[in-house]
Amino acid sequence: MSGRRRIVLVQPFRLPEDSEFLTWNVRGEKQELLMNYENLGLGKYLEDVDWDFHPGPLAPYGDWPVENRKEFALVAAARLAIVEELAKSGDYDGIMLLGGGEPGALESREIGREHGVPVTSCATAQFHVAAMVGSKFSVIDLAESHAMYYRNLVRQAGMEQRFASMRLIPYPLGRPGYDDQRNSLPVQKERALAGEKTEAVEAAVDAAESAILEDGAEVITFGCSGTFWLQPFVRAGLKERGWDIPVLEGYSSAFVQLKLLMELGLSASALQFPPDRPDRSRSRIL
Template identity: 55%
Template sequence: MSKKYKFFLVNAFSLPADSPYLHRPVEGPKEVRLMNYDMVKDHLGDVDWDLHHGATATYGDWPVENREEFALAAAARIPIVREACESQKYDAIVLLGGGEPGFFECREIGLKFGIPVTACAYSQMHFATLLGNKFSVIDMAESHNMYYYNLIIQHRFDTRCASIRNINYPLPRPGGDPYRSINKEKEIALNGGNSDMVNTAIAEAVSAIEEDGAEVITFGCSALFWLKPFVRNGLLELGWNVPILEGYSCAIELAKSMVNLDIDASSLMFPPDHPSKWRRKKVF
């Protein structure tokens, strides 16, 4: 039975299979390699989708977290997206990864081929502002917080973002604290145990609501997206009924909406090399 959509999902980067810092599977069928597949599979039910593992990280064998690493990941992902667009096989491109490296550049490429490109931070922020006056971001490390801070400004949501809340569970990398492991905390939580990371995320979400004025909760790094049901349930138990978003489902659903509406980014935002019309002045 044919599906309604044909999407290309591409990870921000990949790591060698023997890396000691793996935070998601890099081998097996696409359903195994797509992080938190069980949480987003309903959003993919009407989608015929391909998954690209992402370009192998050139900076080292650990996940991307700081600005230098994001820049390198962006440069490596751009040609993958161009090749997918040139194939003309897809209705939309979905960039995976909370920090969305290369998003603006990939949107520029996609527009040339009439293919919408969505990404996780951008999509979460847009949906969040449909649902409440202000949103907060639960994120995992100081360097990533400040990278994400710039994304919020770049996407012009600085007046709608209440705060970024740091739970201080960095991605695995050389010199990191082995006792603050996202993978270990995820395993504890999924097995019904008492996870300090989950408890901290819930506590920071409560503080975002009570102290910062957040009415919607989102997540920064995609390594935290699994927290969504735990934070949602934890808040409900405390009496807080607020929307909780994660990037994969938002990016997939935004891509569907753009395909359904037959729209893409403005060519004034991403002008071609030789535009038929040009503006003498750009105002702020």
């Protein structure tokens, strides 16, 4: 076995292969399975580690992408068993949770701490990187149900003072009840990557500029991982309009954070995630 660190990337869920809402690869090499591998240039973050890809649990609520709180809760519970199995295996030095809404992230960090394995996730990693390079950040997201769930992640991470706003674009992921699947965000993505000018890209650049001018944002981040592909387009669009600010996405932030934790030999504090019977216990928690 090589001396390189070994990590595993875990999808939040997988959809049945016959789902009409499936818009990403479910067969092929791991580079093909990792969403936006080429578009975001993710290879450069993975070239110095050995990595595996886990497709995650079959979505327990239906055959469409996760969006609301109920769906996130069901997905989180289903993914935890996978995280525990991987952390206990001893095969990995780190675990990265894919998915912008990071279902089960806190619980996964608790599992990772128990086994000495750091666990990172996309929202929290973006928040921390954004706080390093600017005073306030805004989030570009899509459906309001997803955005309200994601807004709680900001509070949970203690980033209220660094949060400027959430700006939504009217291009949701495909799911039941959304009649115009032809204009969904995955369709817009396909057109944009083919070199076409698309309404979703323009909407995202407009939203980011509004966040700068009206909300005080100094850094732009993204919510749902279905929006991460927009990162290079928004960065270029803002640059064309004269705004030279950091534009982040969750995958690269979580990769770099995981490498940092592995390098430092850290997983998580046993005071944030106490074992069932700690050697010492506090009598007061503020």
